[in-house]
Amino acid sequence: MESQYTNLDTIKFFLHEVHQIDQFLGKGRFSAYDSASVDMFLDSIKTLSDNELFPYIKEMDEKPSYYRDGAITIHPQFEKIFQQSKDLGLVATIFNEEDGGLQMPNALFHAAYYIMEAANNHVTGYIGLTAGTANLIATFGSQTLKDIFLPKMLDMEWTGTMCLTEPQAGSSLSDITTSATPDSDGSYKINGQKIFISSGDHQFASNIIHLVLARLDGAPEGTKGVSLFVVPKHKVQDGQLADESQVIVAGEFEKLGQRGYCTSHLVFEDAQGWLVGEENHGLMYMFQMMNEARVATGRMGAGIASAAYYASLQYARERPQGRKLTSTGDKDLAQDQTLIINHPDVKRMLLHQKAIVEGSLSLILQASQYLDAEHLAEGEEKERYNLLLELLTPVVKTYPAEKGLESVSQGLQVLGGYGFCMDFILQQYYRDIRIISIYEGTTGIQSLDLLGRKVGLKNGKVLTWFGEEIQNDIKAAYVYEGLQPFAKTLGENLHLVQQVLGQLMPIAKTGDFEQFLSDATLFMDFFGTVVIGWQWLKIATASQKALSENSEQQVLLEGKIHTMKFFYKYEMSRTKGLAQTITDELKLTLDFDLEMLD
DSSP, rough: OOOOOOOHHHHHHHHIIIIOOOGGSSSGGGGGOHHHHHHHHHHHHHHHHHIIIIGGGHHHSSSSEEEEEEEOOOOOEEEEHHHHHHHHHTTTTSSSSGGGGGOHHHHHHHHHHHHHHHOTTTTTHHHHHHHHHHHHHHHHHHHHHHHHHHHHHTTSEEEEEEEETTTTTTOOGGOOEEEEEEOTSOEEEEEEEEEEEEEOOSSOOOOEEEEEEETTTTSSSGGGEEEEEESSSSOTTTTEEOOSSSSSEEEEESSSSSSSEEEEEEEEEEEEEEEOOOOTTTHHHHHHHHHHHHHHHHHHHHHHHHHHHHHHHHHHHHOBBSSOTTTTTTTTTTTTOGGGGGHHHHHHHHHHHHHHHHHHHHHHHHHHHHHHHHHHHHHHHHHHHHHHHHHHHHHHHHHHHHHHHHHHHHHHHHGGGGSSSSSSTTHHHHHHHHHTTTTTTHHHHHHHHHHIIITTTTGGGGHHHHOOOEEEEOHHHHSSGGHHHHHHHHHHHHHOOOOOOOHHHHHTTTTTTHHHTTHHHHHHHHHHHHHHHHHHHHHHHHHHHHHHHSSOHHHHHHHHHHHHHHHHHHHHHHHHHHHHHHHHHOOTTSSGGGGGGG
């Protein structure tokens, strides 16, 4: 049986029918696209992934990136991947045409990268970080910076990174100490260290463009005094590159997973940098790239979980073990062994994986759709889509990370003892996905952002808009009698969200933010589950509509409806317990002697 890591029919169904990308095609920014070109692009990405990405995922783990003599070397297959990425315009996809871009719908962009990440999650970070770095320069950089850096980056001749974390600061960007000192030619001398820099050095780019957060002398304390600089590995003068590197590669972090995706320790000693935008606005600028990276990280988690699901599904279809129970509860040893996919508990684990993987993909496309809608909207409608994306971003990052890990763990369980062995790839997917909840702000940080900032956006108006979005889909589901009980359940859960926030918000108004946010991670789990329940009702409604129109994809569509029912039985049922825990008045993580932990 041919190995599978995703389902292209599902992706196209989600794009066209569930999230209705066709409503944006041929209009405004997306005037160059139609339904046929969308499918053609996805087909080309699948071909690239089948031929150049998926066959190398195990080898990239077994022969990881390594540091030697001041440089990092990555797997030789990346040379071919980078060239084909350039040919397909994978960096230029969402850029404006005037900057050399393709103005692709974001939903199509994310669907394509999802396919590649399911095929080989070690690859897309190099491409995506280059796109994010270039996009930030395009948005906030001077025309001079755009002219120097964008053409080379969009062609993948130069790649890019984001340099935030420092040894002493971690996620606390208020505490960064990397310094920037003005030089006579208008540039700045950058001094400091940055750690955990993804794609920070490799042999397949003639230059690597680092976006570095640093502090000017006399700048305000905290994040208000952080500026952003473009620091190329090699100085650029009149289009020529200096021979010597001005960025010291101090080492490579040897990781538990994603070993083909290099992670560097960089040292800047009087490295020449150029200011992006205004002084002391660096973190505000960087949030554009951070938010893009958060969506991309969630997408990567969903992609890994997809690959693990299909690997465990294939194993379950091929592995005979045990026998089905008779009506007396005994096993008939005269029978042949049955395939493990026939055991109810294995079916449960597979459905659990499918529910998480496809629900996560739908959430990613929902967020992408808001950005596409924002591009075509004006006035308050434009603000509405922008802020709905803001609300969903921490959930998009977190749900596929945390539940994706759970999903991959279920896949490993399907394989039993073989799942723990290096001969099978499930153990690699389990190692690869573990970083996703840590990348770009941990689950705790995303949860603080959701509860502490996002649910209160525009004095709660955004949450009202969010409720309207869900109510519209509940109304659409009520057309079909078989979906009405699930639409009713989603409505009850939307009301439960309002009840929970009704108890939490008064605590915030007293100024006791420590208590208000003490169970933010549980709120993320609670809220994220409701959000995915919304996505599954959308999927089921689109599936039922297609079935009523005599779609030829009957098995695929009936599978979506069945998985929706599974999600509501096994996952939506958790929300009441989470709500009870979140609103419980016991302050067990606040009021106790820390010595009790000994």
